[in-house]
Amino acid sequence: MERRVRRRYAAERRFRLFGLAAIVLSAGFLLFLLVTMMANGARGFVTTEVALSIDFPAAGLGLTPDRIRGPGGDLALAGAQLDAVVDRAAAAQYGAIGPALFSDGADTIVRRALKADPRLAVGRVRLWLPAASDVDTAAKADGTPLAEKRAQVLTDAGQLRTGFNWGFLSGSDSTDPTAVGIWGALKGSLLTMLVTLALAFPIGVLSALYLEEYAPRNRWTDLIEVSINNLAAVPSIIFGLLGLAVFLNTFHLPRSAALVGGLTLALMTMPVIVIASRNAIKAVPPSIRDAALALGASPVQVVFHHVLPLALPGILTGTIIGMARALGETAPLLMIGMRAFIATPPGKLTDPSTVLPVQIFLWSDEVSRGFIEKTSAAIIVLLVFLLAMNGIAIYLRNRFETRW
Amino acid sequence: MPTSALLFLVAGLGLIAWLSGRVRAIAFRKAPGQRFSSLPRHHGSFAAMWTVLPPLLFLAVWGACAPGLATNGVLKTPAAAQLPPPGFERAAILSEARAIANDHHRTPLNPLATRLAPAYAVEQSRYGWIGGATALLLGIAGGAFAFLRIRPGFNARTRIERIVMASLLAASLIAILTTIGIVASLLFESARFFGTVPITDFLFGRHWSPQVIDPRNPGASLGAVPLFWGTFFIGAVIAMLVAIPFGLMSAIYLTQYASPRLRAWMKPTLEILAGVPTVVYGYFAALVVGPALRQLGVAIGIPGATSESALAAGLVMGVMIIPFVSSMADDAIAAVPSAMRDGSLAMGATPSETISRVLLPAALPGVVGGVLLAISRAIGETMIVVMAASGAATISLNPFNSATTVTKQIVDLLTGEASFDSPKTLAAFALGMTLFVITLLLNIIALTVVKRYREAYE
Structure with missing residues (x-):
């Protein structure tokens, strides 16, 4: 008897331990994922620069401060072969390997420096220019032995420095991992989310109000309910196929535009908002409605003056969670062509654009090692946005949720 | 007339109508001894709705048919006589001409398109002006009509409420429209696909290689069984072997054993796990898990271990x-x-005995329903398999071997440069149709099971 009880207690402890292990392992996986992304991504926010002295008069560009400041200065700067100047100066300073030390985007930095301060053009200047991708990874102790040795020599000579990569936050996609930025993708995401919110929120809330407050119980209402519940469970890629077939091939809207992406994601987000809004509306007690009706309010006034304001925190929580899901969504946007190489941030809704998750996907496909840290850095930015949105949703839920 | 300017004008008219309707209603109020069912702002809103809604509805319809009218106008010009007969090429030239007319900086590809562009610009601006003027006239007429209807006894509120109800109903119909849109587009494209490829070849064929399609017998290389197997193996077997024990045990621990403080911390943590975008999971699988599993497979001597294994995804x-x-x-x-x-x-x-012998058997239908929903979600998941699974369609029981899924193939088929009518693109829609039907069935079964079970205890 005693032994049996002991055995049962041991089984009890084992069972409990299994439960704890399941939780700890799940949380551990999350932690592992976050730590991996952080470790890789932190380096993506660091830029490596190598010093280069350029003698502009000797380069024979014919650029003078007056010419740069004067009319047609931009044209003259654009026409000057600054990439060749950089290559020659690099070869003169660092020998044959010199040109390979600098990023392909180095000449744009020189151009920007000349435009900001035309007086540089009269003499010899020392500029800090972005390093090439292999030097960059080597300076972060992740490159080939040869490149690392080279970077070490440069560092010892004071010709190499690292700093925060502002260009990563303000730039757009590029073929060179040292010159890429996420602003273009972020702006595309913002435009897409704007369209999604503008469509999915009103439509979702209005249909939730109708279904919960006014809809008669009949076959039509059942049909609407069944379609909303099913739409919430349809795989997101199916919405991409819908967007491709309807928006692109039937309505001939522009490919890879934020408008089409927003429309597609709105259809996907709407059922989520409807379901959350219905739950929030259901939670408003009937006594509120009865009181308003008894005072002579019309059914529309009851809903819009009393039920909706009381349900609003719950509705907003659901909307934010739905929008966070849409912000992290990739697959349907691939279907409607938002995977193009976009080097300039989109200006309007119909411009070709890409979004942050798709940009992550595109960078993850690149072979160059320099893209690994940029992909992880972009993931960090995306996760920061999503965590902030979820945090706001949880705060709203705790702050405003009323238990009746 | 640019659309933004037009919308701005319409909004301005609406504002004027609101103000004047309100002023008129207030003026009526001066008369003593009357009772009103509506406030002045209801009258104002009534006038504003009559001013704004007709032009907007008209513009929506006009926006759909004006391009067709403009194209007809262009086809009557002499330059259009050189256009090729109706077909794909003609449509391409016309759409290019339209693009050049809208955006002067574009470099033209086809000289004919360049010559048609000015005609297009003329026609487009003509129909744009006609549409804009009609819309404004409609707005003014509607506003005047509403303004004249405002009388002391006029019940503007019920009119507005009727419009509000109509818009509520319209909003809820969008869900049905979306469902119809999904079903129709999938059915339509799939039907075209099954017009060239026999449905039995697609559903039961065991060879999938869409890169080389024999035009005489396209069905021979479009057999989807390897994809169905890979989807089932990855989504319903491997993923569930991880998710069911871990998910179930976490739920049991959190509900039965955990202290309130641990629960307060762990529940949001699990929610974060659910909120991480799938592209992040996919990248993690491709960067860390896949290579690690390949090394493991090689170390324990499994033949054909690849970093794009079914196990990683x-x-x-x-x-x-x-x-x-x-x-x-x-x-x-x-x-x-x-x-x-x-x-x-x-x-x-x-x-633990209570849980495993009383609670779990009693909760089993609900758990099974949840697992079915989880399977439906797993087989519809795209980004993880796109990034971590391979494109090679093989049927293999070895989890270290490569496997491909329906969703991965849809993405691969549609992101190439194939034209929209090729069997390759249409095959993606047929795969989408299959996926849609399977997830729908799983959801319906799961929801029925869960509902029955809930009723049993209520």
């Missing part, structure tokens, strides 16, 4: 599904009447 997908299974199991266990639990504990059973 399935494992990460399983982790992604854990919170989902956990929350479904949580609901199912919470729905079991506490009398059953208390009875079992009172008979001297330990908590």
Whole structure:
């Protein structure tokens, strides 16, 4: 008897331990994922620069401060072969390997420096220019032995420095991992989310109000309910196929535009908002409605003056969670062509654009090692946005949720 | 007339109508001894709605038919006589001409398109002006009509409420429209696909290689069985082997054992796990899990171990599904009447015995329903398999071997440069149709099971 009880207690402890292990392992996986992304991504926010002295008069560009400041200065700067100047100066300073030390985007930095301060053009200047991708990874102790040795020599000579990569936050996609930025993708995401919110929120809330407050119980209402519940469970890629077939091939809207992406994601987000809004509306007690009706309010006034304001925190929580899901969504946007190489941030809704998750996907496909840290850095930015949105949703839920 | 300017004008008219309707209603109020059912702002809104809605509805319709009218106008010009007969080429030239007319900086490809562009610009601006003027006239007429209807006894509020109700109904119909849109587009394109490829070849063929399609017998290389197998193997077997034990045990621990403080911390953590975008999981699977599993496979001597293995995609997908299974199991266990639990504990059973012999059997239908929903979610998941699974369609029981899924193939087929009518593109829609039907069936079964079970205890 005693032994049996002991055995049962041991089984009890084992069972409990299994439960704890399941939780700890799940949380551990999350932690592992976050730590991996952080470790890789932190380096993506660091830029490596190598010093280069350029003698502009000797380069024979014919650029003078007056010419740069004067009319047609931009044209003259654009026409000057600054990439060749950089290559020659690099070869003169660092020998044959010199040109390979600098990023392909180095000449744009020189151009920007000349435009900001035309007086540089009269003499010899020392500029800090972005390093090439292999030097960059080597300076972060992740490159080939040869490149690392080279970077070490440069560092010892004071010709190499690292700093925060502002260009990563303000730039757009590029073929060179040292010159890429996420602003273009972020702006595309913002435009897409704007369209999604503008469509999915009103439509979702209005249909939730109708279904919960006014809809008669009949076959039509059942049909609407069944379609909303099913739409919430349809795989997101199916919405991409819908967007491709309807928006692109039937309505001939522009490919890879934020408008089409927003429309597609709105259809996907709407059922989520409807379901959350219905739950929030259901939670408003009937006594509120009865009181308003008894005072002579019309059914529309009851809903819009009393039920909706009381349900609003719950509705907003659901909307934010739905929008966070849409912000992290990739697959349907691939279907409607938002995977193009976009080097300039989109200006309007119909411009070709890409979004942050798709940009992550595109960078993850690149072979160059320099893209690994940029992909992880972009993931960090995306996760920061999503965590902030979820945090706001949880705060709203705790702050405003009323238990009746 | 640019659309933004037009919308601005319409909004301005609406504002004027609101103000004047309100002023007129206030003026009527001066007369003594009357009772009103509506406030002045209701009258104002009534006038504004009559001013704004007709032009907007008209513009929506006009926007759909004006391009056709403009194209007809262009076709009557002499330059259009050189256009090729109706078909794909003609449509391409016309759409290019339209693009050049809208955007002067474009470099033209086809000289004919350049010559047609000015005609297009003329026609477009003509129909634009006609549409804009009509819309404004409609707005003014509607506003005047509403303004004249405002009388002391006029009940503007019920009119507005009727419009509000109509818009509520219209909003809820969008869900049905979306469903119809999905079903129609999938059915339509799939029907075209099955017009060239026999449905039996597609459903039962065991060879999938869409890169080389024999035009005489396209069905021979479009057999989807390897994809169905890979989807089932990754989504329903490997992922569930991870998600069910972990999800179930976390739910049991959190509901039965954990202290309130631990629960308050762990539940949001699991929710975060559910909120991480799938592209992040996919990248993690491709960067860390896949190579690690390949090394493991090579180390224990498994032939054909690849870094794009079914195991890598399935494992990460399983982790992604854990919170989902956990929350479904949580609901199912919470729905079991506490009398059953208390009875079992009172008979001297330990908590674990109560859970495994009383709570779980009682909650089983709910758990099964949740698992079915989880499977439907796993097989529809795209980004993890796109990034971590391979494109090679093989049928293999070895989890270290490569496997491909329906969703991965849809993405691969549609992101190439094939034209929209090729069997390759249409095959993606047929795969989408299959996926849609399977997930729909799984959802319906799961929801029925869950509903029955809930009714049993209510």
